[in-house]
Amino acid sequence: MKKVLVVGGGPAGLSAAEALAGLGFEVYLVEKEDKLGGLPVKESRYKLFPYEKSPEELLNPLAERVKEKVRVFTGAEVEAVLTDRPPFDVRLTNGETLRVDALVLATGVKSFDPTRKGELGFKLVNGVVTNAQLEAMLARNELKEPGSVAFVFCVGSRDLQLGPSYAHCCSYGCAHAGMLALELKRRFPSARVYCFYTDVRTCSTLERRYYLLPQREGVRYVRGRVARIYEQNGKPVLKFEDTLLGRPSELAVDLAVLVLGLEPSEGTKKLARLLSLKQDESGFIAEEREGVFVAGSCKGLLTLQEALTDGKATALRAALYLKGEKT
Amino acid sequence: MRLWGLAEEDRIVEGKEGALILPKTSCDCKTELFDEITALPLAGEALSCDGCGVCTASCPVAEIITGFNPRSFIKTLEAGALDEVQKTAELLWRCVSCQACTHRCPRGVFVEDFLKAAVKVLRRKGLMEKSPAELFDELFTAEVLEYGKVEPVELIFSWLELQGYRVVRDPLLRKPLPFAGEIPPEIKKLVLKPLKGLRLSFVALNAVRLLVHPRSRNWGRVKHVLRKALGEV
Amino acid sequence: MALPKGMRKPPRKGKIGKKVAYFKGCALEGPARDYDASARLVAKALGLELDQLEDFNCCGSLHVKNLSFKASLLLGARNFSVARAQGHGALVAPCNGCSFALKRAERLLSDEGKLSELNRLLEEAGERPVDELPQAHHLLEWLYNEAGPEEVKKNAVRPLKGLKVACYYGCLYGMPRVFSGAYPHASKEEELAVPYGRETADDDEHPYYMDALLEAAGAETVELGPYATSCCGSYFSLVEPELARSMALKVLKEAHARGARLLAVACPACKLSLETALARHEDLKLSVVYFTQLLALAFGHPPGSLGLTEEAWAG
Numbered sequence: 001m002k003k004v005l006v007v008g009g010g011p012a013g014l015s016a017a018e019a020l021a022g023l024g025f026e027v028y029l030v031e032k033e034d035k036l037g038g039l040p041v042k043e044s045r046y047k048l049f050p051y052e053k054s055p056e057e058l059l060n061p062l063a064e065r066v067k068e069k070v071r072v073f074t075g076a077e078v079e080a081v082l083t084d085r086p087p088f089d090v091r092l093t094n095g096e097t098l099r100v101d102a103l104v105l106a107t108g109v110k111s112f113d114p115t116r117k118g119e120l121g122f123k124l125v126n127g128v129v130t131n132a133q134l135e136a137m138l139a140r141n142e143l144k145e146p147g148s149v150a151f152v153f154c155v156g157s158r159d160l161q162l163g164p165s166y167a168h169c170c171s172y173g174c175a176h177a178g179m180l181a182l183e184l185k186r187r188f189p190s191a192r193v194y195c196f197y198t199d200v201r202t203c204s205t206l207e208r209r210y211y212l213l214p215q216r217e218g219v220r221y222v223r224g225r226v227a228r229i230y231e232q233n234g235k236p237v238l239k240f241e242d243t244l245l246g247r248p249s250e251l252a253v254d255l256a257v258l259v260l261g262l263e264p265s266e267g268t269k270k271l272a273r274l275l276s277l278k279q280d281e282s283g284f285i286a287e288e289r290e291g292v293f294v295a296g297s298c299k300g301l302l303t304l305q306e307a308l309t310d311g312k313a314t315a316l317r318a319a320l321y322l323k324g325e326k327t
Numbered sequence: 328m329r330l331w332g333l334a335e336e337d338r339i340v341e342g343k344e345g346a347l348i349l350p351k352t353s354c355d356c357k358t359e360l361f362d363e364i365t366a367l368p369l370a371g372e373a374l375s376c377d378g379c380g381v382c383t384a385s386c387p388v389a390e391i392i393t394g395f396n397p398r399s400f401i402k403t404l405e406a407g408a409l410d411e412v413q414k415t416a417e418l419l420w421r422c423v424s425c426q427a428c429t430h431r432c433p434r435g436v437f438v439e440d441f442l443k444a445a446v447k448v449l450r451r452k453g454l455m456e457k458s459p460a461e462l463f464d465e466l467f468t469a470e471v472l473e474y475g476k477v478e479p480v481e482l483i484f485s486w487l488e489l490q491g492y493r494v495v496r497d498p499l500l501r502k503p504l505p506f507a508g509e510i511p512p513e514i515k516k517l518v519l520k521p522l523k524g525l526r527l528s529f530v531a532l533n534a535v536r537l538l539v540h541p542r543s544r545n546w547g548r549v550k551h552v553l554r555k556a557l558g559e560v
Numbered sequence: 561m562a563l564p565k566g567m568r569k570p571p572r573k574g575k576i577g578k579k580v581a582y583f584k585g586c587a588l589e590g591p592a593r594d595y596d597a598s599a600r601l602v603a604k605a606l607g608l609e610l611d612q613l614e615d616f617n618c619c620g621s622l623h624v625k626n627l628s629f630k631a632s633l634l635l636g637a638r639n640f641s642v643a644r645a646q647g648h649g650a651l652v653a654p655c656n657g658c659s660f661a662l663k664r665a666e667r668l669l670s671d672e673g674k675l676s677e678l679n680r681l682l683e684e685a686g687e688r689p690v691d692e693l694p695q696a697h698h699l700l701e702w703l704y705n706e707a708g709p710e711e712v713k714k715n716a717v718r719p720l721k722g723l724k725v726a727c728y729y730g731c732l733y734g735m736p737r738v739f740s741g742a743y744p745h746a747s748k749e750e751e752l753a754v755p756y757g758r759e760t761a762d763d764d765e766h767p768y769y770m771d772a773l774l775e776a777a778g779a780e781t782v783e784l785g786p787y788a789t790s791c792c793g794s795y796f797s798l799v800e801p802e803l804a805r806s807m808a809l810k811v812l813k814e815a816h817a818r819g820a821r822l823l824a825v826a827c828p829a830c831k832l833s834l835e836t837a838l839a840r841h842e843d844l845k846l847s848v849v850y851f852t853q854l855l856a857l858a859f860g861h862p863p864g865s866l867g868l869t870e871e872a873w874a875g
Contacts, residue, residue, distance in 0.1 A: 115567070118765035119431065124561065160435035161737065163757075198379040227384035227431055228765075230561070230786045241380030241389075246399055248380075248389045368629040387791045391806050421800065423807070424622040425731035425791035426660070429738065430764075437738075443626045459799045460626075467623040471635070475617040477586040486798045511801070513839035517832070529593045529867060536590050543617040545686055549638065552685040556631040 001026045002322045005090055005100040006070075007078055007271060010038020011304055012296025013106030014062050015311030016318075020104070021069035023319045028098055029066065030073045032267060036063040038108055039262075040304070046135035048304050049179050050206065054139070058304075077267065081274050086291030102318050103275075105285065106295040106311065107267035111260045112156025120155060120258055121229040127236045128229055128256045131173075134180060138187075146254040148192040149184055150238055151177040152226045157261025158198070168282045170261040171301040175202045177259045178210030181219040193219045194251070196226050196240055229256055268298040293318045357407040363448045364404060367560065370444035375434040376401050382428035382438045388421055395421055397428050397438050404445055409454075416449050420458035462489065472553055475543030478536060480505065483514065502537055561783050562727065562768035571708030575760050576697055578706055581648035582610035583639065583696075585658040585828075586618055592655075592828035594867025598852035599654055599699060601866075605715050605859045606707035610652065613642050619653070619661035622795060630681075636665020637678040640690045649692070654699040654852075656827035660732035662696035663739045669693055697760065698733060700826045700851065704769035705760045709776035716858040719778025725854065726782040726820035727770040728811055729762075730830045731791040737764050765789070770824060770851050777858035782820040787811045794833035801836070808837035816844045824851040 002025050006017040009031030021027045035041055040048055040055035048058055066072065073094060082089040082097075091097045114122040114130055121128045129137075131151075137143040156162065157170040174197065181193045195214070200221065202211040215221060224240040231237070236256040241248045264283040272279050277294075280286040285299045295314035296307045365371045382397040389395045395418050403411045419442060428438035449455035466485060470477050484503035487510050488494045495507035505515070543549070588596040603610045616639050618624075625632035639662065643651050653659040669675045670693055679689035734742045741758025762769045767789065771781045793807030812834060815823050823846055825831050834848045853866045863869075 118563075118763060123567070124564070124766065154433070159433040161431060161433055163743070198377060223380075224384065225379035225381045225433065227381040228786065239384045241383040241396070241398060243378055243380040243383075243398060246396055248383050248386070248396070387793075387807055387810075388803070391803060421796075421803065423791055423793060423795040423803070425795070426735040426739075427731060427791070430734075430736035435738070437736075439736075446626075460796075463799045464623040464626045467621065468627050468631075471618045471620065471624060476589070477618050477621075479587050479591050483798060513836050516839045517835055529597075532593065533590055541586070541589060543638075544615045546617075549617070549685040549687065552681050553631055553634055556634050556681065557628045559630050560628055 002102070003028070003098070003100040004102045004104060004318060004322070005030065005088070005098055006104045006106060008038065008106035008108055008267065008296070008298070009033075009036040009063070009066075009072070009074070010106060010108045010296065011040070011059065011062075011307040012108070012302075012311035012314070013038070013104070014059065014066050015308045016104050016106060016295050016315040017066050017070045017311075018062065019312045019315035020318065021066070023315070025319070025322065027070040028073070028100065029070050030076050030078060030092055032075070032077050034075050036066070036072070036074065039110070043111065043132045044136055044139065045132065046139040047179065047183075049175055050209065050303075050305060052179070078271060078274065088291065102291045102293065102322055104293045104295055104314055104318055105268075105271050105275075105298060106314075107271050107298045108265050109262040109268070109297045109301065110265040112263060114155055114258050114260060116162065117155055117159075117258075119228045120152065120226065121231070121236060121256075122258060125229055125231040125236050125256075126234055127254060128258065131176060131180065131257055131259045134255070134257050138180070138183065143187075145188045146184075146191050148194070148251075148253040149181075149255045149257060150194040150196060150226075150236075150251065150253045151181060151257045151259055152229075152238070153177060153195065153197045153259050154225065155258040155260050156263070159261075165263070165282045166261070168261075168284075168301070169201060170259075171201065171203075172303055173259040173261065174200050175206040175210040175303075177257070178202060178206075178214045178219075180257070182210070182214045182217060185214070185217045185219055194253070195219060195221045196224055196238070197221060198223070198225045262297070262301055264298060271298075291321070293321075355409045357409060357412070360407045360412065360448060360452070361405045364441065364444050367444040367447065369437040369440035372434075372436045373401050373405075373438075373441045376405075376432075376436050377434055378402055379433060381431050381433060382436075385427040385431050387425060387427065388423055392418065392421055394418055397422075397442060400442060400445065401436070401438070412449070412454060415445075416455040419446055419449070419455070420460045468557065472550055472557070474540050475546040475549065476541040478540055480533075480537055481540065484510075487511075487514070500538060561766055561785050561788065562771040562781065563763045563766040568763075568768055568772065571705045572759050573706060573708070576650050576652075576695070576702050576705055578607070579609040579611060579648075580650045580652045580697075580702060581643040581646055581694065582612045583616055583619070583643070583651050583653040583658060583662065584612060585616075585653060585655045587655060587828035592831070592850075595654060595828055595831075595850045595852060598850055598856040598861075598866050601856045601861055602703065602852045602859065605856075606703065606711050608703070608706055611646060611648065613639070613646065613651075615642050619658040619665075621657045621661055625661075625664075632661070633665055633668060633674070633678055634681055636662060637669060637675075637682055637690055638685075638687055640665070640669075640694055641682055641688045643694045644690055644692065645688055649694050650702075651694050651696045652699050652702045653696065654826070655829065656698070656730045656732040657829050659696060659698040660739065663741070666693055666696045667739050695758075698826065700729075700733070700769050700773075701760055701762060704762070704773060709772045712773050712776040712855065712858075716777045717860045718858055720774070720854060720858050721778050723779045723822065723854075724782050724820050725774055725779045725822045725824050726784050726815035726818060727774060727788065727824050727851070728784060728792075728815070728830065728834075729767045729770060729789050730825065730827050731789060733826060734762055734764055734767055734789065737761075740764075770826060774824060774851060774854060777855055779854065779858075782815065782818045784811070784814055784818070787814040792830045792833040794827075794829040797829075797833045797836055804833055805837045805840065808833045809841065812837060812841065812844050812846060816846055820846065822846070822854070823848045824854055825849070826851055 742761040742764035743757035793804030
């Protein structure tokens with residue numbers, strides 16, 4: 001029986017592994033973290049759009065199904081790929097060496113480190129949090145009613161000041177912030193909620209739910225990128241220009257939420273190196289080669305929905321290859 | 328309806344040729360202005376501007392002078408609408424070159440360089456008067472061209488003279504005498520204040536320096552090449 | 561605001577070198593002689609060496625570049641040529657304007673073909689072409705990295721106890737990062753991926769080198785918030801004095817409100833602008849001093865020898 005190793009146990013990796021096992025292959029899955037589920041689980045996200053369910057609700061059943069049919073190694077990484085061509089001899093950090101006929105890479109992305117954007121005051125200014133932190137607060141019901149909240153879009157994305165590899169759009173932030181803004185507005189109807197944007201990219205069906213609806217429920221969208229956040233009287237003060245009015249302004253809020261960008265994970269960069277795969281300007285994997293298939297966000301950012309579908313699609317491509325069909 | 332900022336051939340003009348109906352464009356547009364500006368060194372990055380407003384939000388002059396708005400300057404010049412460009416031209420020269428805009432621009436635009444390039448092109452086209460800032464740039468550069476070095480006190484007094492203040496110079500070497508003449512009080516105070524604390528040797532050395540303008544070696548030949556470079560953008 | 565202690569980088573010794581070319585600049589040859597004298601005393605006490613460039617030319621500041629890009633690079637190239645002739649790989653400038661102009665020239669000359677183009681001009685002018693681009697740094701960056709707070713502490717025989725100082729860095733000290741190379745939070749790998757990122761550069765938005773050195777000298781530093789790097793307006797001290805004054809006043813008022821007695825600066829142009837504004841606002845009980853004057857004082861030099869007036873020092 002042909003064997004496949006799926007690298008990465010996030011949404012794309014899990015759905016690829018499930019599909020491959022269902023097609024009758026012997027599947028291994030290696031995941032760096034102790035728990036399956038990838039970024040949403042690791043960062044304990046509150047709700048994943050467009051399903052608006054928690055990562056556990058959404059991904060645990062999938063992870064359980066995978067565990068039944070697939071040999072899963074958690075807490076381990078790929079250490080070396082010993083052969084250049086298939087079959088691949090892959091050594092894992094837990095000492096295991098596997099011989100597999102194909103590799104599916106689903107090593108995913110990580111969140112931007114906001115301390116690199118010093119002007120936005122993360123860890124320096126009281127009341128500046130990341131979107132993941134806000135989610136954790138919402139999940140645990142720890143958030144006290146705020147007077148005002150500002151979402152700061154594009155932190156660590158579309159930003160060449162961080163280097164040439166930060167030109168890409170995170171593709172989830174606008175919708176995600178819209179979802180959280182709406183949630184805040186519903187929990188605390190008298191709170192003033194602002195979204196500071198350059199462009200709102202709630203593509204396709206996300207537009208209605210995460211841009212139009214928040215606007216209708218009183219979320220104020222301000223067109224201007226936040227240049228600086230500093231502390232005044234213990235509160236974050238945002239400096240920005242309302243570009244539609246042409247006015248530079250300042251706004252003091254109780255909570256400033258940084259909507260973090262996503263970038264290739266360490267695992268993605270490592271696998272690209274080990275397999276000498278081309279990476280694009282942002283570091284995403286830009287090519288596949290014989291026996292190596294790439295799934296999910298490690299080749300460019302996808303929403304959760306897209307990642308789950310892409311995992312399956314990649315599994316099918318790998319299956320066709322393993323059955324000797326041209327793909 | 329305003330449809331300014333579009334290329335001439337793409338603009339919508341209502342009515343038949345010769346009919347007395349005004350075009351929907353509100354004014355004259357010079358779209359080639361932006362091309363000329365962005366052809367200058369470093370200014371070309373402005374093609375990447377997405378109008379996010381970080382430059383304006385970072386700008387210390389925008390906080391003080393209403394209407395000073397680097398983002399809007401870029402976009403106005405890109406559109407080339409002459410009535411708007413005219414308003415821009417009156418404000419543009421007040422940029423203090425602090426670089427905060429360039430420092431933070433997420434698209435990597437050299438905003439400050441763009442603004443200075445815009446001044447250059449607007450001046451060349453006769454769309455802008457010579458500003459005091461340009462006058463000072465010229466004074467400064469002339470001193471560098473002449474000597475290779477600048478003598479700050481001399482520079483200050485030359486500027487004040489240019490502004491119509493009465494500066495007294497010694498008859499022999501034509502050097503300014505800081506104690507005499509009518510100059511703004513805070514500048515006089517400033518020139519005199521450090522003398523209280525300075526060591527005598529400092530004062531003496533400064534006086535000598537004022538009399539004999541410092542000069543870089545081999546400057547005669549460098550001057551020649553520098554003058555040529557100055558003429559070339 | 562200055563980056564809090566836990567987030568600061570330790571000095572990176574040996575990256576710039578103990579002995580460097582000293583680009584004094586026009587102001588330190590003239591009215592800012594006190595800055596020059598104290599900078600030398602401090603460097604010497606810390607076991608570092610400033611080798612003065614005898615034959616430098618004006619850096620062009622912010623003015624020459626407004627008239628001609630090429631001329632501004634020629635001025636930079638000639639200075640690099642002089643530094644290389646004295647055998648240096650690094651230049652240190654004590655003025656924000658000079659360090660900006662030199663870093664800018666260094667960065668722009670490193671673009672392909674630019675250096676050889678300027679070298680042709682240098683040869684035409686009878687000057688030595690630049691064989692290799694030296695790195696330009698601000699004096700403060702050099703002192704922090706090559707000596708650092710620990711060395712300052714060791715040498716502070718008369719700690720500046722009870723002295724409340726606001727550290728003002730000014731705009732051009734770290735801005736724009738494309739020239740200053742300030743990408744401090746990047747990991748090692750990311751730092752290398754950023755073109756022109758420089759590990760010796762101060763924090764890009766919350767500089768702390770001056771705070772760290774003066775704290776080590778025993779002073780109590782006062783937080784200036786966003787005003788630590790906001791522009792003092794010196795560009796327009798003469799041309800648009802009112803605009804310059806309102807910009808300088810923002811800094812002065814903040815320092816005063818936070819209870820500072822002294823405002824430490826690292827640039828003669830900043831000092832000029834701030835003092836011009838102070839001359840009209842004597843209610844703000846503040847004195848502007850160079851950070852090197854305070855360090856030299858802590859190292860045991862008498863205020864008089866540093867050009868510090870009684871009122872600046874004793875309050």
